Amino acid sequence: MKLGIIGLPGSGKSTVFRALTGDVEPGDRKGGQQEPTLGVVMVHDPRLDFLVDYQKPKKVTPVHVEYLDIAGITGEGKPGRSIGDKALGHIRPLDALVHCVRFFDSASLGPPHPLGDFKAAEEEMILTDLVVVEKRLERVSKDVQRGRKELAEEMSLLEQARSMLDEGKPLRLFPPAMESEKLRGFAFLSCKPQLVLVNAGEDKPQSEIEAELNQIKDYVAGHPRVRVDRLYADAEAEIARLSPDDAREFLSEMALEEGAKDRIIKKSFELLNLIVFFTVGEPEARAWQLEKGKTALKAAGTVHSDMDGVLSGPRLWPLRTSSTRAPWRPLTRPEKCVWKDEIMWCVTET
Helix, strand or coil, rough: CCCEEEEECCCCCHHHHHHHHCCCCCCCCCCCCCEEEEEECCCCCHHHHHHHHHHCCCCEEEEEEEEEEECCCCCCCCCCCCHHHHHHHCCCCCCCEEEEECCCCCCCCCCCCCCHHHHHHHHHHHHHHHHHHHHHHHHHHHHHHHCHHHHHHHHHHHHHHHHHHCCCCCCHCHHHHCCCCHHCCCCCHHHHHHHEEEEEEECCCCHHHHHHHHHHHHHHCCCCCCCEEEEEHHHHHHHHCCCCCHHHHHHHCCCCCCCCCHHHHHHHHHHCCEEEEECCCCCCEEEEEECCCCEEHHHHHHHHHHHCCCCCEEEECCCCCCCCCCCECCCCCCCCCCCCCCCCCCEECC
């Protein structure tokens, strides 16, 4: 899973990056020109710990999440100005965006306006998509006029997308942008899944934080693939550097059950509709991510493309807790077995 952390200048997104990655320091971006900083986080899962303790494999491979701290969004979206090609090149391949909005006072930026900042970044992404659509439309329409009728469907979809973007609406409200083979390859920014994080100062009362969260939630109500949550980036960036015992103590004082890293990873899995399954044997115990609702056959294809649609002989181990296990049993109808995160099937050696 690869996630990009975006936000307006001064939103604290680099501090959010530190809170999520722990030891990785974002680079100094003079003029916003530096390459994104990459942080890789291994996802701790007690279920994998249990399998390792039971099987004693030679190698352990957890799921990992890659975070990129990306510059390039300024909130100054207007005709003739959109996100630059360099930033676009970093954002387009991402699975989702962690969109950081400021809710702390700043001597240089003044009082915070989380909803306004969210809208400003959204508008810049919408404008960027509009530039892409118009460029492609100009070319496709000429080709259709020359007789390339096979491009007529793409032209029609692009015209619908342009109409929506002209109205200031993100393309996540236009299903073909995500579902149609004609448009999906454009990887439009305004239809990427977003986890919006309200980066709150420690001095902000809970009631004010909730009010700001609700404003953004109301604004994106009905928008698919958008979630809204909070974060105390300054404090949690420091907590991420502490020992587990010290971190738990500080989190308890902040009325938080988990640190930012674990919380945001869980939210990201929910946002992308992903679960985890495991393969285990003497050589390796490994965690894999899989789209929720997929069958065992698709899980096999995740392990190796040659196994997609072919799975015979493995035993399954349904795990409900980290301390109990059901008896091994053969998988007789893999095409009917749906992987469920709450049960956690583990594929073992035959």
